[in-house]
Amino acid sequence: MANIILLGPPGAGKGTQAKRLVDERAMVQLSTGDMLREAKTSGTEMGKRVAEVMDKGQLVTDEIVIGLIEEKLAGPAGGGFIFDGFPRTLKQADALAALLQKTGQGLDAVIEMQVDDEALVGRIVRRAEEARAQGLPVRRDDTPEVFELRLREYYKNTAPLIGYYWAKQQLRQIDGMAEMDAVAASIASVLDKA
Ligand code: B4P
16 A cells, blocks of 8 residues: 655646556545535635636635545545545645654655646647547636646646655656556556555
8 A cells, every 4th residue: 555646737647647646556546626516606705715716727715625635534445545636735744744654654655747838838829729529618717828827826836746755765757748548657666665
């Protein structure tokens, strides 16, 4: 059993790889993006506030996101938790460390998925086009303009976590530019050593 963080810019493929780990290793995906999208559709006051922030490409408040994770950590851990898109700020990283300690759990690896900015924008534009072609809802934050803002948020608030986890000797860097199976193989190799 291993608890891991998938870290990387928006569109790096965190959600894509997390879903594979759920299928292949019975791990439990904790995607704050999915949780927040669910909250958005709930119609509650919190959901409305979340929608406003997400649709602008900004980060939702630490308090909301930490609360969501705390709830899930009390649930079944399966083959280990995959923190997908969390933490995204240093405050969230400190909160996660405290929550894991409180529940007597560890963190086995932080996997940074490295993808260059140009490739990221291309993926997001493609995802929006594919959804449109299939008549599926298009994520409101999947436009080149909002994506630019999401990327800016990433470099300002989330990229500092690379140094934070490197200092703790928990950081493992992988090539996220490769095709999906190759990225999955890199993650498997980190997990097998964890
Ligand atoms: P998230 O839902 O976390 O989404 P993401 O950053 O866009 O994407 P991810 O890296 O998971 O990419 P995916 O696999 O889908 O965040 C959305 C928003 O939620 C944030 O902007 C923020 O507002 C809010 N939020 C979430 N967590 C938060 C937190 N902790 N604190 C505050 N706010 C928070 O892949 C993208 C596309 O690339 C897909 O179409 C996929 O098919 C494709 N792809 C994946 N891997 C590929 C590969 N190897 N090659 C080619 N294409 C690939």
